[in-house]
Amino acid sequence: MLGQFAASETHCHFRPHQFLAREDEQPDAIYRIDEGWACRYRVLPDGRRQITGLFLPGDICEPHWALGKRPSQPIVALTNVRATNLPSSPHGVLPAESQQACWKGLADMIERQTNWLVTLGRKTAIERLAHLLLELFERMRSSGLSYGQQCAMPLTQMEIADMTGLTPVHVNRTLQTMRQRGLVELQSKWLRIPDLAALRDAAALTSNEVLA
Amino acid sequence: MLGQFAASETHCHFRPHQFLAREDEQPDAIYRIDEGWACRYRVLPDGRRQITGLFLPGDICEPHWALGKRPSQPIVALTNVRATNLPSSPHGVLPAESQQACWKGLADMIERQTNWLVTLGRKTAIERLAHLLLELFERMRSSGLSYGQQCAMPLTQMEIADMTGLTPVHVNRTLQTMRQRGLVELQSKWLRIPDLAALRDAAALTSNEVLA
């Protein structure tokens, strides 16, 4: 990394349910997640919640802040999180390397959001869960955090429900169906995918769809 | 279509159902819509379709192409469309002014996509339609294309269904309910909103949610 700038890198740490950013508050800096999972979400007036983005190790948290927006949604840690905030000069200008990382993160984020629009708009419960689990695995794998066919999966069924637009109860039942069909093994916060191709099939992806 | 020049603006024209861009094909340039509506979408293997973005007059079509991505989804004209493609040098570098417009468009697009994730994940049919119609009106208004409480609305019920993740039949029934409740007047491609506040309420937006 580079440490030769006025504002130097600083590491920070969050516990589960702790906020990395609150709505409409100017964040101190742009975070890169080094360890742990976080998400952003929105809550409707009557309490319904939808998670709109997941941040995994290596991800830049809200790269579009680099475009000068302030957070329109809160970001909260789902597990213990270690993060680094990208150094920036007083006027919010990032060093070239970080700038590049932001653009890359931005492009990936848009791609993933678009995929999720399709899933939330048109897919069944099994397809939604297959999409989610595949995406998690692929993202973990591309960060070197997978082990063979498995990886960590710290989300609760309630959090899965809030990502997939389902209820926790239905997530539970659907996961059981998928286990019975041999599509996934999921227990005690670990995910194993016996047959990647079968799960891709169950996710009803389009041929050129890349999740990582 | 048209032979494009390195650095000068060129205008082009599309008819309904004509493609502004196809999947995975490098587009000639980045378009700005001058008149008419277009959308991008994805079709699942079994034919289900989800529209993932709408482009209205003034919008830059796929600003994230400026990040160096090629289109992952087709873009098709919904009406007659006039567009201008932004001049760019051979290496894809945009003039500063266009660059600015792209970043602005990008930030707006992310914001809207996020809002739609919430709507598709968690909202009822009425709420979805209220969100859509409000967004359309606000976007048209901010471009000076509204007239009092009304604006053009060229979408078919089938297209509305593909945006909101519903079926055309249910869109039809839900619109009737909304008409009965005095939430909207919608006929022959024109939209009138008698009571903006009531429609906002029906859309179950969060207080700080801005749609334009």
Place this chain on the structure above:
DNA sequence: CGCGGTGTTGACGCCGCTCAAAGTATGTGG
């Protein structure tokens, strides 16, 4: 005048939601 796209209506079925309760981890303090 006929034809394809669109809007409308009805009957019926199912996927996923709601409500409720019991069972099982996880963690905390004594």
Place this chain on the structure above:
DNA sequence: CCACATACTTTGAGCGGCGTCAACACCGCG
């Protein structure tokens, strides 16, 4: 190490919003 609280997972019964299927009406257009 146990007692207890809290969070999470699992299970059952019943229901409802939205989808499906199938007509029919309407309209612009060649």
